[in-house]
Amino acid sequence: MQLNGAILTGDSRTTEEASDSVLLVLAAASLADVLPRIGDEWERLGGTPLVFSFDATSRLAVQASQSGAGDIFFSADPQWIRWLEEQGTVSLGSAVHFAANELVIAVSRDVSVPVEPDKLLGFERIALAGENVPAGKYARTALERAGVWSEIEETWLEEGQYEGLWSGLYEARSRPESCIGRMRKRRRR
Incomplete structure (x- = not known):
């Protein structure tokens, strides 16, 4: 199983607001065990605090596309990254394959x-x-x-x-x- 991540482009917050607050991470439910641990390490090293929203990739993709909510999107299905690219929610070709599962x-x-x-x-x-x-x-x-x-x-x-x-x-x-x-x-x- 291939896991992909992408930066969402539809955030309605200004750069100052986003950098002074938190990053909203929309992620596949299958990542609920591992991403918070990675987020803790990220924050420990001085990264912007993260808030996670875990759900089905399909629901999160629609949510990101319709509302512009979210800063980072982690997908368990490359099809939804491509769909977000088509919607203009993710910059074309910006997705990164970051993990695999078996x-x-x-x-x-x-x-x-x-x-x-x-x-x-x-x-x-x-x-x-x-x-x-x-x-x-x-x-x-x-x-x-x-x-x-x-x-x-x-x-x-x-x-x-x-x-x-x-x-x-x-x-x-x-x-x-x-x-x-x-x-x-x-x-x-």
Whole structure:
């Protein structure tokens, strides 16, 4: 998953007001754990104080475009940076790729063998992020490239069916050794 950042051009504050106050950072919800820590270090080194607003990239992009709110925009989906460029909210070509993420297959600790994408066919239920968010798009693309999407499409969990997933994801995050198998998005050359 590619993460991009850009400076927003539509700020209605004057330069003096902006430099004497805070910078409003609009950021993808997936960055809520890491950006505040980076912001603390930024401020410790004398940078302008930051205020964060985390939400779905799509909602933040529309908010930035319509209201001019925000100084910095961190997107989990390059499509929204391009859209903001088209709207004139972000200067064309100013976006910077600042990080990447990887897709992880997290399974119950009862599963003792490594899980690769083609082994998912044996699972009764599979939970993925929705197709309208970057993680869901990337997961589907990776599963399509692995040649298993058409076979598992009917087994993935719909909204409302995955309440128990959150505790499993917390376990996977806090104890990475319980994550078996990794699925990396391959770049086209």
